[in-house]
Amino acid sequence: MPTISSLRVYPVKGCKAICIDQGAVKETGLAYDRHWLVVTADSGRFFSQRNEAKLALVEQAIHPPELLTTAGVEVPPDAELILKAPNVPLVKNSNGSDERHVICWEWKGVARDEGAEASAWFSEYLGKPSSLVRFLGRPGTNDAAADPTKRRRPVVPAGWGAIPGHEIAFSDRLPFLMTTEASLQGLNEALGKQEAVPMERFRPNIVVSDTGEPFSEDAWEAFSVQRPGHTPCKFKTVVPCDRCKVTTTNQETLKVGKEPLQTLAKIRSLDQLSFIPKERFPSHAVFFGWLCVAMGQGSIRVGDEVVPSLRDGPIK
Template identity: 40%
Template sequence: MEKASSIISSIFGSTPSEAEAKITSIFVYPIKSCRGISVPQASITSTGFRWDRHWVVVNSKGRAYTQRVEPKLALVEVELPKEAFNEGWEPTQGSYLVLRAPGMNLLKVQLSKNCEPIDGITVWEWSGSALDEGAEASEWFSKYLGKPSRLVRFNTASETRAVDPNFARGYKTMFSDEYPFLLISQGSLNALNERLAEPLPINRFRPNILVDGCGPFSEDLWTVLKINNLTFNGVKLCARCKVPTINQENGIASTEPTETLMKIRSDKVLRPTRNQRGKVYFGQNLVCKESLSTSGKGKVIKVGDPVYVLKKVSSSADAPA
């Protein structure tokens, strides 16, 4: 059972007078597992932030590459036009996705071109068609990774990818691992770094939203948030995979932070009375209520926006995971 964070938050869904945190960074990852872009604002779409995980690199069988098996993807720098993050912006003939990587020439992918759909694209449990970005992009990634590869775009005209209905029924995403948004607090990162011999930057954890002003791991408890009049639901603690162990500057993996997280953030520690699955948790997965509606403007959040918590659970053990 969820418990209201305060009486005021349970009456008519009203917003508390004091914010619990504020947004300090927003990140969008246009190509799954490649570098993210720090932006001052981002628009909310039906699948998450606009441009987030819009593309994925796949192998010769159409299966998605991630940093788990291709850590070199961490070194691929991604650039979109700055105006691409303005509400309502549409690409022109001169708008490009620009890619850079060590030892590679610049690659420019036109945003407004028509692409041919190809079938048999697979990302985890999902399979469907995607839009092939063509021979030049294929050759670029094939050379960089040393194996046949293609860059494909999510086919919004024909495909949908549903979020796990056990946690967020009716929501969808593109090529994200599971959920449209991931939120982490600076307090959580600071608390982890205090236990590490070498502090880690936030890019190890690839959040969409970084907030500050709250205590460590406060975000575990948040189940209903208000940001710029948009309602976000915290639907599941984020179980971490191998990716946070990969240095995003050189693509080399180590044992941290997983070793330390197992001591302080495992299901055994946080959820001792629940089934143990050997998971470690860091961050909170979110969905946005307004993403269910295709109408209306103003679905934008910005760096500096206050975060109001309307509902929370009493402990991490009570949070869905």
Template identity: 35%
Template sequence: MPATLTELNVYPLKGGGGTPLTSAELTATGLRHDREFMLATPEGRFMSQRDHAGMARIRPSYDGEVLTARAPGVPPLVHRPTGDGEVLDVTVHRDDCQGVDQGDTAAAWFSALLGTDCRLVRFTGRRETSRGDGEVMFADAYPLLVISAESLADLNGRLDEPLPMNRFRPTLVVEGLGAYGEDSVRLMRIGETVIELVRSCGRCVVTTTDQETGERGREPLRTLASYRTIDHGIRFGQNGVPRTPGKLTLGDPVDVLESK
């Protein structure tokens, strides 16, 4: 069976929930608007579900003009991004980068929701990927995460209770490569785009966080560790870098151009 693209997800706010799409524009930094916004501590450190599991319950959407953030039990934040705010020095893991502060109203909304002081910033400048000579905004290290649907099916066959794909927060899900088939792909064409898969994705405590409730458990890390520990890390999915930008649409054919 030919491989196809079955899911497209964009994450306008780093650490927030994903927005499923039927089509998207792939740019040099990933899907348009992916991780364009981030919450930062007063010291400028990025915030994510690793330390703030409640971020899983935030549902952001961004159409290029208005950022809307929704969360249970509170009125939504409707924010028109500004490019005139103070440029703040911020960090994503060990990377130094910059973001434009989005003002006190947005900061107050997120601070009250999460119970800690923070600022909403919008990416500015340029940031390079850890490997692969690509560009990225506020994502951890790479602009794309590709997972095969069969990989999740294989994992779920080992679990007492199956988990949804959103535990792994992919941008692209493909079907037809087989379980862990993404591991052996170097270059793939999806629709009119070309993507290079440059490094397997190390998994962390975020995968144990229910993306609807923010509650944490032990799976899937416990099970993944038993058979997907590679190079001293638990690996699931492949990080990718766009090589040819263009439009992506659900149902697009996926062609393997080069294997590892």
């Protein structure tokens, strides 16, 4: 039986993962996933590892940690985001109250500036004027068109529409990214004598083990996460994740190479994956993992069983 082998959240977009044993499933993803953004001090345009690879070395933590693991827990007044990076002292966010305009991909909206201390910390670390901002959108409230704190539902390729009602914080496209250990093993076997690629390169939220053949998740229409005595959490696999150059950056040394994109182009391109309509992605797209939405809220943990539901026919 497939099971969850790893759960990961990234409170500050682009920074190092926090591995957790249990996660709270929210409308925007796992609790606090991509709820903070590092932006330029002037324009408010976001940084990611695409243009600031050094973010990969920034360690982060949420205090108290129960905020990440328990759905619906009340946020205490001393709750903190804690950051540290090489050669930069430990800093705690200052819970600033000023709002400012920011830009994340296509979205231009309003977020909370976390204050001068966090700004100085990232400015020193990145070597350029920077600020840390927090997502203010409240799921299930105003429509994004009328609320500048909420992001519009991102556009997915035509015909791959997500379930109505899904929302995101600062994730790229959809709230959850699911990968499997079997697919990573299949990729590394295809790499041959080259250095194996770790799962960290793909920055997933949910990693599943014991799924059988590599890339068998391509046939999943949905999956349910179950454990005795608890209501199952159901997810819909919406669209395969086309991968960018971040996957070529070693997350420990920041050295950039050609893999795994070069090998994925041989085994996971549009030419190899006939079930993906070619007109819905760039011609150079390569794929690893699936972007998903949750069909409700709840809690999942490492060791929970994963029960896939297979598609009846080809994706349309």
